[in-house]
Amino acid sequence: MKHSYVKYLMMAAFAGGCLFTSCRTVRETTAQYEVTKVEGGMITIDSVWDTNPETKVAEIVKPYKEKVDAMMYEVIGTSAMKMEKGAPESLLSNLVAGVLQQAAVQVLGRPADMGLVNLGGLRNILPEGDITVGDVFEILPFENSLCVLTMKGADLRHLFEAIASLHGEGVSGIRIEITKDGKLLNAFVGEKPLKDDRLYTVATIDYLADGNGRMDAFLQAEKRVCPENATLRGLFLDYVRRQTAGGKAITSKLDGRITVK
Incomplete structure (x- = not known):
């Protein structure tokens, strides 16, 4: 038309x-x-x-x-492989969660113990070959921002249970074992068993930090810091540019962060 x-x-x-109204x-x-x-x-x-x-x-x-x-259309880097999202873990979700985990350095002075991104927030694939700014906008179209939370191990366990019920999300720095029907079996942070009485740090996005996506365990956090001008998309763009400046392609791997028993 x-x-x-x-x-x-x-x-x-x-x-x-207007005519109809005037004739009523x-x-x-x-x-x-x-x-x-x-x-x-x-x-x-x-x-x-x-x-x-x-x-x-x-x-x-x-x-x-x-x-x-x-x-x-500006080319800012190169992807060594095609990356898609998926559960229980995937190349793309592992990559983005890792970027979040490392981005916590600006808040903590070190990477967070864990990075977390929801699969629903990843809206496209990362193709093999040239990476353009437009590619990143298509993958991360939302204005989600970094939030770093400090949580008790007991509350982090509830977070892991939520991730298990969803049959997986994008995680980094942890390893969990879940059942086929979405129950948590075992949980490890930095290769060590999760301890309920210890404090842990999680780098995620504000949408999840607000308790959305079944992540209400975040509402029990001891501390929450969300730095200004730290959108996930901006962090990812910066990561790609840094890797490119260092002569490195963007890569990812599946390493058993979430396994189904």
Whole structure:
């Protein structure tokens, strides 16, 4: 459908609505109406809508689009492999969780004991080969920010139980064993058994730190620090650029962080 035709329909509907309103009687305006049926459907937003672009709009948008394209198509690194998300663990989720764990250095002066990212927050794959800024925006489209929490081991165990119930999330620095039906069997932090009376640090995103995604165990944290201007996307972009500056490709591995028994 051409945009001009759409605008015509909108104007016609608006005019018709005004005309209908002006012709109503007092009885009609005070009548009681009831919704009897609601129908809806999905409209696919794809390249079909670009078949007949509005020329004037395209001219206005062009300089802005060129600036955005120049930024998004910038190559900032190389991925040694294709990385996807998945449970119980995956190349992409392991990588992002590791970036979070290391990012805690700016708060703690050292990496956190654990990094955690939810699989639902990863919205695309990391392709093998060139990594562009646009690739990172597609993987991490949300404005999620770093939060570093200090928790008792007993509360961290509840967090692990939540991860088990979800059959896995993106984790780093820990190792847990779970059952096929989502129960926690064993938990280790830094290769040592989890101790309920010890304090541990977790680097995650604010969305999860607020207790979302079944992570309500975070609400029992002893301490929470969320530094300004530390979005997960920005941290990941910085990580890729640092690796590239050091002549390294981006890699990941599956190493049994979450195993199903």
